Amino acid sequence: MNFKQITDGVYYAGVNDRVTTLFEGLWPLPYGVSYNSYIVDGGEKLALIDTVRIDEVREFLSNICAVAPGRTIDYLVINHMEPDHSGSIPEVVRAYPDIRIVGNAQTIGMIKGFYHIEDDSRFVEVKDGDTLSLGDRELKFFLTPMVHWPETMMTYLADSKLLFSGDAFGTFGALDGGIIDTEMDTDRYFPEMYRYYSNIVGKYGKFVQRALAKLSSLELEYICSTHGPVWHDRIAEVVALTDRLSAYRSEPGVTIIYGSMYGNTAEVAEVIARELSARGVRTIRVHNASHSSMSDMISDAFRYEGLIVGSATYSMRLFPPVETFMNAMETREIQGKVFAAFGGYTWAKGAVVAKLQEYSDRMKMPIAASMILRQTLDDESLAAARELAATVASQLKCTC
């Protein structure tokens, strides 16, 4: 029975999830996650914006009742169909039998597929730019496909300059009391925003760029995402961060990812890191791919300008966690990095650097420098590792 007023006639009715350990079954949630839902009171009509994951439905329905005791909910606007937001649709329909569901043609098709709600009179289909009157105020809909599924859209409440943005501008991390950024220490959410964007939305940069361009003329006082804080004071920062990540623009720094069975390839990574530091690189993130979470590695690789990947040779292939990482990079179409490769071998010389070269070719991300370690470091390979670091350091340009 927890709710909060965001601004006049707009209420937060979402919930925290501190139980799920892996978002989408993949991504760690050390600080939990919130599923945000909102209610707009338009005077005549009430609209609920998105729902929550089904596991939290009891608390969610109780929040809705607390916002609008004794009133019915007239509309349920569905901005995004991933089940962390759509999962409670059937229970909302059960609680409010006359509710009409607002979505675009793709949304409606997915509701039928996921939840077997078939009656067409239940739906209000909207197209890009359409509006819906709630009496004294009006919702306007912007289709923003692939941010993060094809049906995604955003809903704008012009009189409050408030955007219900779906997954865009979202973060991992439950809401520990405060809901709006003005009421909390938001610094802790920014690393989680990098991780959320790169892990979940990272493949769809060009679509995010299109959405940002489409929304650029809107005046914004509040951004109400489906995850994390409601943005008010820090809107400019979260928009800039999303713009930077979706355009694959980097920040100064180098990420080193390595896979090593007996520590020899790891030693090369340490030499490279030390040499980068000696050459003035201040932000260096080193990940042992067998130990770090894939989520953190993807996040740092998105964030920083340099990307150096090293792998032990494993059955003539990349060491499996490194291969998984490179597949994640390719899937997300990561680009624009100063990319370098190194590999360790005992008898299959060159196999892993050749594999990394294949990724480089497919991703159109040239290898700026590479080196190969035969068994253990010696004077020659030590010098080659330092030379690789020197080449990367000399090619870093980012000053943002």
Ligand code: FEO
């Ligand atoms: Fe938070 Fe794409 O769902």
